[in-house]
Amino acid sequence: MTRRRRLLALAAVVGMLALSGCLGLLTGGSVPDQRLDAEPPDGAYAWNESVDDDLNAHITVRDDATFSAVYAVDGDEIRLFRRDGLGGTNPLGVRAVRYRYPNGTVINGTQLRERGDVDQTRDEVVIELPGEGDVEGDRIAFSADSTPKRFALPAYVNGSYELVLPQNRRTSLPVFGDITPAPASTSIDDRGRQHIRWDEVDTDSVIVQFYLPQDVQIFGGVFAVFVVIAVGGLLYYRRQIDALRERREEMGLDVDVDDDDIGDDGPPPGMR
Structure with missing residues (x-):
């Protein structure tokens, strides 16, 4: 009986597909x-x-x-x-x-x-x-x-x-x-x-x-705006870096240390 019900259900689904036009696909x-x-x-x-x-x-x-x-x-x-x-x-x-x-x-x-x-x-x-x-x-x-x-x-x-x-x-x-x-x-x-x-x-x-020719003009305008934004961002970034370098110099943080000066005081404490 179970098998028969399954066959009837399958037949019903196929019939619905045929009526709805899906079977034509x-x-x-x-x-x-x-x-x-x-x-x-x-x-x-x-x-x-x-x-x-x-x-x-x-x-x-x-x-x-x-x-x-x-x-x-x-x-x-x-x-x-x-x-x-x-x-x-x-x-x-x-x-x-x-x-x-x-x-x-x-x-x-x-x-x-x-x-x-x-x-x-x-x-x-x-x-x-x-x-x-x-x-x-x-x-x-x-x-x-x-x-x-x-x-x-x-x-x-x-x-x-x-x-x-x-x-x-x-x-x-x-x-x-x-x-x-x-x-x-x-x-x-x-x-x-x-x-x-x-x-x-x-x-x-x-x-x-x-x-369309205007498509190229629109693209050119968008590209030009992108270039201006990119260049402006790069200049802003460089100014920020320069300002940070100046502040470090004013605070005395940018002090160069020669390689020859390293190690003149001998080894660290506890290793002499």
Whole structure:
């Protein structure tokens, strides 16, 4: 009877986890329709930039720590994930998924799931394309969350990339900015956005650390204040030492004793 009660209790716990959605964290699950069909940022994706420039990936980073990406997939599927730092992966939280046929027709995420597939496991999101993965025309696009002042994402496809930073962000100053892998070129458009271009990306990830110019100014101001405080503290310490030395001299405590004078009176009492 005890064993039966334990099995019933275990079944009840599993049922509660399934009802609460916690079990989905272990077994994966479907991406909700409202996420798939959400409106893309700015109302549309950069299809033309990707197709006209013959790019394999075009990524736009926004100042609200989100990004939009358009990929030309060389194959019939794309697997979207983020590395967790422990050797594993987690599914990328995609939303506003769109697919563009080579003839320019665009369908939303739920239509894509009907004609291809959009499946989420505990490790990744797998999108199966309804077309043939023709890099000359069809594209897959989605949006997801990024990180303030740092963009890092696995390179889902090889080939040419372009990444556009938010307005007035820069990467040129060491420590504050960095680009991995090294780009083929960078440029600033008339809106003050930095464009980073790679002719060929064959690394595991694309990582860009960027900053606002005022961030450097703020850091410089804080560093200057720190230096002033440090120098002031050092001068104060030296003055205190000098004042202490003067007081000791006035009290006759600083009397030099020559080594030759030591031992002239013979050994201490009791040892003669």
